[in-house]
Amino acid sequence: MPDDETRLLNEIQTLSRDTEPRTTGDSPSPQQARTGWTIKLVMVGIVLAALNLRPAITSLGPLLEEVQHSLGMSDSVAGLLTSVPSLCFAVFGILAPRLARRFGPGAVVCAGMAAIAVGLLIRPFAGGTPGFLAASALALMGIAVSNVLMPVIVKRYFPDRVGSMTGLYSMALALGTSLAAAVTVPLTHSMGDNWHVGLGVWAALAAVAVLPWIALVRDRSAAAAQDAVAASQRTPAAPPLRITRSRTAWALACFFGLQATAAYITMGWMPQIFRDAGVSASTAGVLLAVTMAMGVPLAFVIPRLATRMKNQGPIVVALGACGLVGYAGLFMAPAGGAWAWALLLGIANCSFPLALTMIGMRSRTGAGVVRLSAFAQSTGYLLSIPGPLLVGVLYEHSGGWGLPIALMAGLMVPQMVVGILAGRDRTIEDECGMRD
Template structure:
């Protein structure tokens, strides 16, 4: 496929930045990305064990599955304002500190309510990190968007893959509390790296970290302020219109929301679906890791394809077909679980595609920050009902048929329509100015 005008424009808009400081930024980005799904996947395989100790039902499991979406919805919308106040490096450090602290303390939770609250704190940090990383990639690596998007997604998938693989055996060996809290080391290490990166930037360019300005790439790697030009409301600095008045932003949010709906439904309920079908808890945890690993393999090429595509619909449609086949297979022939889980991994790789679109469909770091916050915030809000509704329908009907039909089938149908409408790449800056793509 020939490169799209979006990718070409993005490449022309940013001069190659200086290399100094990029190595530490790269390591910090990787370490932060490792934590963005780890908070969820380190807990979901243990929910059955924890539920037996605390005595909660399937509806509570659904609440745990909904918590990430609540955090991503709320903090997806407010993170751009936090970035303007603190700067992106400090925001990244804060996100990792919250994630690590929440993971440590929740391992000592005495009851269900406390575990929910402390998991929410850890997820708040992950939500901040979800939004701040794409603008940081745009800021430090505008000449390597496809490569860094791939690196980020490999790290996210690695952080999601390993905890389910070892969670149950580790909990059997040392107890679920230690198995849950041990992962905090990665987040606390990432927080330290971002503190060091912020100190380096402050030392080299003190004006770049003044309160009220967030960083963006400039000529020759200089950092420029991105203070809001919309009256300080945080609606999208530098855009011709507030981002919530841009139809393209809403369509991207809806697509992101439907993909996220299915990702977190599967993270929450795939172990239960497989154990109900007769598989062991350890096998179910392994299948979650297989799904994430399959998503990782497909995701290795997704950023490059997305950045170069002149029509993104075939890419999204292929992922949605993987979801459809995977859901049907788990429902009708669960004894072939590995095959269906690989198909679900193909669908889950759409998360890579939608995240890459955030940078592909913006020409500046401030545009990326505005689009990242809105798409992830509004999209996660749309996805809130997925895990909870899936479990509630299963409990009310005594089976999973209604859950598959309504929660899975309905969301995939919506995603197909939105993906077709938003098939031609264009930038948020152009959309806000009313310039439609040719």
């Protein structure tokens, strides 16, 4: 493993260790070290942050046609725009642990919310395609670091309620995703069909999310005391796990990348597919909202089902089959069965919580899970970058959606194959020849 990757993984492991709850003899628990109002403020901050982790993406899809025409943006450039989220998540997500070690997770999340607010406010009024892309990247940078550090925040403040708080966080994330898709077009119509205002209004929600994190960053005394104890008790990092030797790790990375490709193609292009088939812009936005909203209930069901199975391959196949049927419907009758295809693709997009669950199951140790998560997600997001861009290029040069939809369906097949491999009952430690 290259030295830079080894150092990064060691930093992530140390950050994870620093946020673990201490035993009674070491230091007070997070609940004891922080007042009751702080805990409530953290809950509000987590919910508001989660609500802001997807609107920058899903608010754009229903208005992509208006943005293209106004800025003179080609379909290929629009495809590049839909690839920017994956690029930002891969690049800036890797930096999140290092930033958190230097400034603290709360401060980085606070800065992330501020970056989202500024980026979304500037983006519609940037005056051209380069400015639009740059402002989008700023907002997505904030999303990337916040996305990575939310589990750290949950573990630090709610070590005894990780499951319930993660469920609340996941529900808020799905709600923000679907809400932005559903109401952006009606908001735009109510404001004189001005897409600039329709997109920019989401900056207000991000600005509100900054407020609780500012208060939390100012409340430094209890956090500083606990972090000082943690630093004094820090132990040297374990020898690096040669994770690149694990076939399961590579299978998980590819599975994560392919499901992310499908998700960002869906968020970026599905409304336009429906609009080109004769569906109104507002209805296309609602259809995308339905697709995203499927993640609310299934994010609870799928992980619980997966943990009861030694092999998660059957779930991978079931989700992939839903995706293939949904793509076939988009190809043959996009408008006639629009609601059915939206539901099926929403089910298929729930490969994301399944991937996270399998990451936790494919290692015997906490340090192994951290390293596997870093490897699978960073590699996966890098792999997902070309997909949305390629869809835009195919759409522009073919003049229709036949080839792009064929590409989407074609990518579902290798996703199922690597998902089956990743779902086998084995651990990365066994494959790398390491012992407990």
